[in-house]
Amino acid sequence: DADVTQTPRNRITKTGKRIMLECSQTKGHDRMYWYRQDPGLGLRLIYYSFDVKDINKGEISDGYSVSRQAQAKFSLSLESAIPNQTALYFCATSDPLTYEQYFGPGTRLTVT
């Protein structure tokens, strides 16, 4: 079984709708991250969490919110989706000693 899982894997939604992307991990890592990838570009950090009580904004947090429900779960919400949030979204965890990051399979989100 995959160490980092994301649901849904694909989602099409309409402008103005609220949507939640979920991430679960079995690696036992405290640190979790949400990234977004636009076509032809690398990944950019949206939010990160060092533990259940610690949540921080990344470089592109506007229009997004997160919830860290447990050590193993980190959710990303779009309160009112807009078309330029169409992207591939990745969740990741990191090793506490080396900081090596491990990524989930991604969620492809389309906002029409």
Next chain:
Amino acid sequence: GIQVEQSPPDLILQEGANSTLRCNFSDSVNNLQWFHQNPWGQLINLFYIPSGTKQNGRLSATTVATERYSLLYISSSQTTDSGVYFCAVASGGSNYKLTFGKGTLLTVNP
């Protein structure tokens, strides 16, 4: 923040050929990772290599931290090697924050 430049942006090979991908970065790093993004979009960890040399099968990587670059070598390329290769780094007190390069798009033709 730290800058990451990857070259070449695109590379087309015949199956069996060798290739070298380069990643230059603008500051000292305490984390450097290479990833392969396959045509289905999945990111696969290739190497965690803030310094030194590592090998895994047909792939190897070298990071020369003092000169701020890393190289990814692919030998005897196969069509399944096609995809985008990303270099990502983290530096200083922001060791949690990976900054990604724009990637190298590799196409291996049969």
